[in-house]
Amino acid sequence: MTSKIAEAMKSDSKVPFHRMLAYASTDAAGNLLYTTVTTFILYYYTDIFGLSVAAAGTILLAARILDAFDAPVWGFIIDHTHTKWGKSRPWFLWMAFPFAIFFILMFWSPQLSTGAKFWWAMITYLLFGISYTGVGTPISSILPNLSNDSEERIKLNSTRMIGGNIGYLVTATFTLGIAAFLGGGNDTLGWRYTAIIFAIIGFALLLFAFLDTKEINQDAEKSIPILKSIKAAKNNWPWVILVVVFIFYWLGNASRTSVVVYYTQYNLGVKGFASVLNALVMFQMVGMLLIPLLVKKIKKSHVLIFGMCLAAFGQLLIPLAGHSLISLGIVWSIASVGTGISVSMPFAMLSDTVDYGEWKNGIRASGFLTAIGSSFAIKIGSGLGGWAPSVILNKVGYTAGVNQSHSTLSAIQFCISYLPAIFFVIGALIMILYIRYESKENQIKADLNARRDTL
Structure with missing residues (x-):
């Protein structure tokens, strides 16, 4: 009888392939947008948006130090989240739009004075960083609640890493080419349109992740x-x-x-x-x-x-x-x-x-x-x-x-x-x-x- 129960529990822990794809889409979305920022933002600020290299460096330093400390805050928030969808899963839905919109605003390049450009870049960069943590933290915290089987968790994590690498490959390889093509000689418009396309893809991937992931062990989780x-x-x-x-x-x-x-x-x-x-x-x-x-x-x-x-x-x-x-x-x-x-x-x-x-x-x-x-x-x-x-x-x-x-x-x-x-x-x-x-x-x-x- 005990073996049958154990076998049934293991069977219940099996994660269908479509759900693994949904989990992989979280890291694909995260890397698609975040890697675009980490790889190109310094160049974008200096050569496209028109900031001095000193101003761009100040933004990268100040904003990252400030928003780095939101990591434990997000951990505490997720630990104390209780919904019918679980602790981590709802954040894919709730953060999909802020994550996408702040990404677009970073690459919008409005016509502003030099001082206003600095603050536009600082605020949008900071808000994007906070929203990224709001997406990235539940990606890790949801894994133990997707399956109770250790082998399934390994498969899930491997699939997630593949998704992340695909997101990275797309932006690292094609961003410059897409921006040049869409801009048609206007770099500002090229980067703006590229950001919009990537943001829409990222939003759709996170929405798919929310719709097709499922948390278990909700009652066993204690804050x-x-x-x-x-x-x-x-x-x-x-x-x-x-x-x-x-x-x-x-x-x-x-x-x-x-x-x-x-x-x-x-x-x-x-x-x-x-x-x-x-x-x-x-x-x-x-x-x-x-x-x-x-x-x-x-x-x-x-x-x-x-x-x-x-x-x-x-x-x-x-x-x-x-x-x-x-x-x-x-x-x-x-x-x-x-x-x-x-x-x-x-x-x-x-x-x-x-x-x-x-x-x-x-x-x-x-x-x-x-x-x-x-x-x-x-x-x-x-x-x-x-x-x-x-x-x-x-x-x-x-x-x-x-x-x-x-x-x-x-x-x-x-x-x-x-x-x-x-x-x-x-x-x-x-x-x-x-x-x-x-x-x-x-x-x-x-x-x-x-x-x-x-x-």
Whole structure:
């Protein structure tokens, strides 16, 4: 009888393919819009909207620091959401329109004074960042409630990552071409129309996700008080280390991608090659596929260190590629394999730090810890990573749309090569501190299982 019940429960946990597609559409929508921003916003602000590089850098820094702290707030909001649709699912519906409309407004380029342009960019960038967290947080928090079967969850997460990579590929590869085509020589209109198209697609994908996902375990979910959630981070050093390392990954990744268009346009004289380099970032999938093989041979912390070092190595090879587009594509792909490993491992390891927090403090605050470990780290890292090149370019006197000086070209090359490599290496060095905690994981799991058995 017991086996029949277990079999029935497992059968109920099976997720149909159409529902997996609905879940994948969440990350596809998120990456389609968010990657457009992280990849092109600095270039858009300076060369299309007409802001100075200093003003653009200030916006990236200030807005990202402000909206980075909404990650725990969104975690608390979702933890305390109770509807007939569940905790996480309704936010796909509620946030679809704000997410789309703020994206459009960012790329609208109204005719304003210089000062008004600054505040328009600041406010729309900030509101878009907040709305992105409102979409991104439930993408992670809904997973445990889509199925009770661990194998199904793995399939769901894999499908989600594929959806995210498709969203990234579309915007990274085609945005420049679509904007040029739709603008017909008017860059302002081209970017505006492109933003409208992407926003409509993103809105439709999130609406599909809401309509075709289904949460279970609603009655079993209990809200954890805010102060108690925060206490789960007390003395949780592996979590602290992982968050800091993830921030340095995003520092490197953002500084790497934010100057691609500058490098191909001014240093190489082939602006369109930026789309090729952005497409080659899909080599991250190679790194992601290598992870299961690598973790069987070496520690997870060693895998992450290897990924960061490989990414740094690829970036350092960029100056050696010179003006050879083929060589540049090869070294960019090498770095992308490293970033694929580096961006995936922290997500896989965050659950271990949640276990450590429960073992150390007796509190399992997975929502709060993973929100800080993912959304907060992404926003702080990508914000500062996009700001750092703007400071450097401002120091050397970058002016949009003109022939750049030798010092400016050297600065652009530094920002796309050595700067991200420095960030990646620092992250790898900090990760060394994690190794001692990883050696305790088996004991921690055994202690937690024994503790739960006594309850």
